[in-house]
Amino acid sequence: MMAVRSCLGVKFGVSGLLSQLTSSTRHHGSRPCVSPILTPQHRNTSSSSTSSKVKVDLDQNTGVAVMHMQSPPVNSLSLDFITELCISLEKLEMDKGCRGLIITSSQPKVFSAGLDILEMYGKSPERCGEFWKSVQELWLKLYSSNMVTIAAVNGSSPAGGCLMALTCDYRIMADNPAYSIGLNETQLGIVAPFWFKDTLMNTIGLRNSEMALQLGLLYKPQDALKVGLVDQVVPEDQVLPAAVKSVNKWLAVPEHARQITKSMMRKSTIDRLTSNREADIQNFVSFITRESIQKSLRGYMELLKQKKA
């Protein structure tokens, strides 16, 4: 039984993963996603918590939390923002009263613009390594979560934003053709690492991933639906209500069976990263600090500014 538990990562299995993550964070001396000390008071009475970039509303009756990303202007994933997200996720994961999580954005028109490009441009190798470790940690926390996770994608969601949505169990996107979603890394002259690729492949299959990744495709909501990148497209004002409806459907399944099944489906993908974290960090740092890659990122940022002008 113990072997099954540790292998499949049910509630206490995730705690094991968390302690593994925090201890490896300490080992490498980078900024930790600190595990907050949870007192009974925190667990039972708090229904809303806000840090500067993340607001969480937990409905104690349904056990469903809504996490609002509020890092203006576009929820780009900086080290600070990722750290706040990790802390919030860890709190919810350890809270027995929380069984479902809806992730959405408070920013207009954007779910998340993906990794903060400024974290990858002109930074020291040490800082790049610290940043990448936090990106890994966020992915690990989300992809291995025991909660039912629903992405309420109420705006554009390129690259790392798409990855966040892909880690969830179910994705609902606003039916607005101005929005797009996809792993567009190649369009920036950078490469989606293997675990981004694995997460996409697990969702839309090999052939669609091959095209999506090489071409750096950003899909309009209806096209994303066709390819299976999102599961449902609804009118903009229905995204959150549809997410609430979905989370309840998923929560109606016997919890233990659902969690074990989820873990079984995702374990090999998660293991590939956990057993290669340090090499993946080194790979990222040596790639992103290359002059040619820095030049591509500079060009891309200029393009973004021109688009605005």
Ligand SMILES: CCCCCCCCC/C=C/C(=O)SCCNC(=O)CCNC(=O)[C@H](O)C(C)(C)COP(=O)(O)OP(=O)(O)OC[C@H]1O[C@@H](n2cnc3c(N)ncnc32)[C@H](O)[C@@H]1OP(=O)(O)O
């Ligand atoms: C081998 C393997 C090894 C590993 C190899 C390396 C692997 C790396 C993997 C990388 C993953 C990523 O996520 S890379 C990130 C990819 N992200 C993107 O391509 C998104 C780019 N952004 C957009 O397309 C748009 O901004 C969008 C999100 C749709 C919102 O459009 P809007 O018109 O509403 O807003 P904008 O005017 O464009 O943006 C508002 C401001 O935010 C800034 N901004 C926008 N996106 C930003 C971002 N991601 N990071 C920082 N800043 C950003 C803009 O420059 C503006 O700044 P001001 O002008 O100053 O106001």
